[in-house]
Amino acid sequence: MSAVDLTVKLGPLTLKNPVVTASGTFGYGTEFSPFLDLSTLGGIVVKGLSLRPRRGNEPPRIWETPSGMLNAIGLQNVGVDAFLQEKLPALLPFDTAVLANVYGEREEEYVQVCERLDGARGLAGIELNVSCPNTAKGGMEFGVDPMMLERLVAAVRRVTSLPLIVKLSPNVTDIGEPARAAVAGGADILSLVNTFTGMGIDAEGRRPVLKNVVGGLSGPAIKPLALYMVHRVAAAVDVPIMGMGGIMNAVDAVEFLLAGANAVQIGTSNFLNPGGAATMVGDLAEWCSRHRIGEVRELTGGLRT
Amino acid sequence: MIFSGTVALLENRDLGHDNFLAVLDAPEVGQSMEPAQFVMVRAGEGTDPLLGRPYSVARIGEGPNGVTIQLIYKVVGRGTGIMAGLRAGAELSVVGPLGQPFPLPEDPQVPVFLVAGGIGIAPFPFLSARLLAAGCHPRLLYGARSSGDLVGRDLFPPGIEMEVATDDGSGGHAGFVTELLDRHLAALDTRTRQRAMAYVCGPTPMMAAADAVLARHESRGHLSLEAFMGCGFGVCLSCVVPLVGQETGYARICVDGPTFPAGSIDWHRSQSP
Numbered sequence: 001m002s003a004v005d006l007t008v009k010l011g012p013l014t015l016k017n018p019v020v021t022a023s024g025t026f027g028y029g030t031e032f033s034p035f036l037d038l039s040t041l042g043g044i045v046v047k048g049l050s051l052r053p054r055r056g057n058e059p060p061r062i063w064e065t066p067s068g069m070l071n072a073i074g075l076q077n078v079g080v081d082a083f084l085q086e087k088l089p090a091l092l093p094f095d096t097a098v099l100a101n102v103y104g105e106r107e108e109e110y111v112q113v114c115e116r117l118d119g120a121r122g123l124a125g126i127e128l129n130v131s132c133p134n135t136a137k138g139g140m141e142f143g144v145d146p147m148m149l150e151r152l153v154a155a156v157r158r159v160t161s162l163p164l165i166v167k168l169s170p171n172v173t174d175i176g177e178p179a180r181a182a183v184a185g186g187a188d189i190l191s192l193v194n195t196f197t198g199m200g201i202d203a204e205g206r207r208p209v210l211k212n213v214v215g216g217l218s219g220p221a222i223k224p225l226a227l228y229m230v231h232r233v234a235a236a237v238d239v240p241i242m243g244m245g246g247i248m249n250a251v252d253a254v255e256f257l258l259a260g261a262n263a264v265q266i267g268t269s270n271f272l273n274p275g276g277a278a279t280m281v282g283d284l285a286e287w288c289s290r291h292r293i294g295e296v297r298e299l300t301g302g303l304r305t
Numbered sequence: 306m307i308f309s310g311t312v313a314l315l316e317n318r319d320l321g322h323d324n325f326l327a328v329l330d331a332p333e334v335g336q337s338m339e340p341a342q343f344v345m346v347r348a349g350e351g352t353d354p355l356l357g358r359p360y361s362v363a364r365i366g367e368g369p370n371g372v373t374i375q376l377i378y379k380v381v382g383r384g385t386g387i388m389a390g391l392r393a394g395a396e397l398s399v400v401g402p403l404g405q406p407f408p409l410p411e412d413p414q415v416p417v418f419l420v421a422g423g424i425g426i427a428p429f430p431f432l433s434a435r436l437l438a439a440g441c442h443p444r445l446l447y448g449a450r451s452s453g454d455l456v457g458r459d460l461f462p463p464g465i466e467m468e469v470a471t472d473d474g475s476g477g478h479a480g481f482v483t484e485l486l487d488r489h490l491a492a493l494d495t496r497t498r499q500r501a502m503a504y505v506c507g508p509t510p511m512m513a514a515a516d517a518v519l520a521r522h523e524s525r526g527h528l529s530l531e532a533f534m535g536c537g538f539g540v541c542l543s544c545v546v547p548l549v550g551q552e553t554g555y556a557r558i559c560v561d562g563p564t565f566p567a568g569s570i571d572w573h574r575s576q577s578p
């Protein structure tokens with residue numbers, strides 16, 4: 001039995017395997033060193049970075065839902081400078097693609113953060129967060145307005161030659177529209193989906209369960225919605241896709257590949273199974289081998305309809 | 306190293322009043338565990354409930370494969386409810402040990418108080434064993450709503466002096482356990498009082514009150530906080546608490562705590578909605 005080829009090529013970005021950890025669920029990477037060898041992963045997307053450090057929202061910031069969770073962290077992060085000085089160098093010893101997730105309140109802030117990241121040693125690409133539901137300004141504003149999104153992506157495209165991923169919001173009527181806008185602006189890759197805007201209510205107290213009132217829903221609860229959106233975007237555009245939304249195991253990952261994704265991101269699963277992403281790499285190879293698939297990329301879009 | 310994997314439940318003992326003692330066959334977790342550190346436990350199959358729950362470790366015991374970890378818990382929601390329904394032999398997903406332990410006093414001769422409120426008793430049997438081994442003479446001050454809620458006293462090693470307080474007066478001092486702490490500290494001379502050490506774990510209002518008592522007497526102490534946690538190891542950024550003098554940010558209870566020095570929590574900013 002020959003080994004399965006797990007490498008995937010997403011435009012300018014080549015990954016040793018299609019398993020990438022999602023922004024906001026994997027810290028700055030090294031927090032997971034006690035649980036797994038970071039070099040087994042196809043890539044790591046670090047916590048969303050802003051120009052200045054952000055303290056995030058007031059707690060409570062999290063609420064568990066049936067097979068899911070709501071969060072409203074508010075992009076607490078160390079800021080791009082501390083990332084470049086302290087966090088990124090710590091990832092240099094690992095053989096994995098480090099991707100920086102970028103957030104801004106205004107177009108100029110996105111551009112300024114990306115300018116600083118461009119050319120940083122050890123950085124394999126940038127993922128634009130245009131889909132955070134938990135901040136008062138920026139984020140999702142860009143993701144739900146195709147014209148604003150195209151202009152933002154084009155502005156960032158001018159200041160970096162790094163592979164550029166745009167992370168799409170599912171909180172739209174037709175996700176094909178922002179997908180096309182991001183591609184028109186110069187995105188190399190699309191990642192989807194970010195969390196669905198939701199809320200929880202404490203009936204006894206007549207209060208929202210999150211201090212921020214609304215939050216983003218993630219976890220297995222959203223997987224069917226996310227699969228559909230990946231399927232939809234794969235039909236709408238020609239760029240490679242990173243699919244995500246409730247992936248808990250290798251079979252879930254295969255489902256996203258079949259829906260049209262070229263790679264997957266693992267999010268909420270990292271919280272409850274911190275070594276799980278690495279396990280999925282081995283399980284995915286085993287699944288392919290069992291199904292006589294020599295190259296994992298054969299699965300992409302392989303849905304029989 | 307932090308263990309992440311499956312362990313077997315050896316015993317799940319009903320302590321009454323919705324309190325339980327779970328014994329887990331977890332030598333890889335227990336061997337490096339320190340008092341006030343915790344484990345994230347997922348009980349049950351499937352993805353609902355999805356996230357683990359933090360459990361403080363009450364005692365390290367002897368087991369068939371080395372040490373066991375023993376958890377005292379109170380049923381407060383779905384996660385603990387499912388846990389309480391499990392029988393010996395059930396498998397649990399466990400991540401740990403996690404968090405910063407209670408530091409032991411440098412001088413074993415100082416007065417040491419363990420101040421527990423309700424299920425906040427959880428870390429104290431383990432801490433007591435370590436304190437006794439270090440030559441300290443801890444005194445347990447244990448408060449609860451009613452005498453039936455004063456569980457787990459039989460888990461303490463011999464040689465621990467105990468005093469109890471109940472809200473309804475059904476056992477010991479009728480009133481708050483923080484009043485017992487106040488009384489003990491007030492009885493010490495100034496120099497001894499300033500060297501005294503208190504370890505506190507309980508509901509948030511009780512810990513805020515204990516923190517105020519310690520500040521008033523200029524005594525030292527450490528508080529062990531609890532919170533709902535998404536991960537338990539510092540990445541989900543959910544279980545945050547504001548610290549005094551840190552107006553620009555939050556500490557994470559899971560990795561910066563759960564233990565914090567007395568006087569360091571900004572109780573005013575940490576008020577729930």
